[in-house]
Amino acid sequence: MTRLFRHTAIFASVGALALAACSREAEAPVANDDMAMTNDMMTNDMMAGNGMAGAGQSFNFAGADGKALGSVSVSEDANGATMTVNASGMPAGMHGIHLHEKGLCDGPTFESAGAHWNPTTKQHGRDNPRGAHLGDFANLEVAGAGTATASFTVAGAMMASGANMLADADGTAIVVHAKADDYKTDPAGDSGDRIACAVIAAPK
Numbered sequence: 001m002t003r004l005f006r007h008t009a010i011f012a013s014v015g016a017l018a019l020a021a022c023s024r025e026a027e028a029p030v031a032n033d034d035m036a037m038t039n040d041m042m043t044n045d046m047m048a049g050n051g052m053a054g055a056g057q058s059f060n061f062a063g064a065d066g067k068a069l070g071s072v073s074v075s076e077d078a079n080g081a082t083m084t085v086n087a088s089g090m091p092a093g094m095h096g097i098h099l100h101e102k103g104l105c106d107g108p109t110f111e112s113a114g115a116h117w118n119p120t121t122k123q124h125g126r127d128n129p130r131g132a133h134l135g136d137f138a139n140l141e142v143a144g145a146g147t148a149t150a151s152f153t154v155a156g157a158m159m160a161s162g163a164n165m166l167a168d169a170d171g172t173a174i175v176v177h178a179k180a181d182d183y184k185t186d187p188a189g190d191s192g193d194r195i196a197c198a199v200i201a202a203p204k
Contacts, residue, residue, distance in 0.1 A: 057159070059198045061087065061176070064108035069196045070147075072174055074159060074166070081157040081166060083174065085140060087148040087196075095142060096181030096191025099135025099154070103171020105197035113173035113197055116187060119164050127184040134164060135172070136189075139180050160202055171201035 056075035063069045070087040085097070100113035116124060117135035125131040137152040157164040166172045176196040181189030 056084070059174075059200055061174075061196045061198045062105055062107065063089070063196055064110075066107060069176075072198050072200075074200060076158055080153055080155040081159060082151055082153045083137075084151045085148065085174075087140065087142055087146070087176070089146045090142045090148065090176065090196060091178070092142050092144045092146060094139045094180035095195070096177035096179065096189050097137045097140045097152075098133070098175055098177075098181075098188070098191075099137075099166075099200075100173040100175050100197075101170070103167075103173050103199040103201045105173055105199050107197075110173070110175055110194040110197040113175055113194070117172050123186040125182070125184040125186070125189055127182075128186060131184075131186070136181070136183075140176060159200075166200050167202035171199055174198050174200060 056073040058071050058073045060071050061069040067089065069089050070085065072086070073084045075082050075084075099117035100115065101117045102112065102114040104112035104114075106112035116133045118133040120134050122128075122133055123130040124133055124136060126136065134154060134157065138150075140148055140150055142148040154164070154166075156162070157166055159165070159167045174197070175194050177188070177191035177193065178195050179190070179192035181191045183189055
């Protein structure tokens, strides 16, 4: 009988220790990796719920004959608006590319887009001592297959707010020219005809 009581007491002690260990494990803090994963999931859910602030809008390029020539997506953050160009079917070579003051792309010449977008009243070109326009970009290099991908950031510009608003009542346009921009000749860098145009405007 004494041995039976002794074994029973031992089993009871072991059970108590196991329960205590389980309790401590349940109360133990979550590992750093698990916490990071949880925080990432929460952040993603919050971004999805907020429509992912800064997510881009996409606008299509048209050529002089109305043919689709790729697209430009616009996203924004605290630094300004970033435009990512994905060209297709454009002539190979270097091309001037600029923002223009009106969101109108009437072919074949796209003169409806007006002059360069120039809210800070500068002259054209990064090498011009009185430049550059806020919407002057580096040349777009199109490969032999007619494709190009490039990103340009416009500091201080926003789609629908602030002094340098892209999607205002008139909108703006992004225009690709036939020749390379020389970065100094006012008003358009001697970049030639307008060969592709995309309207940048607020969603309707």
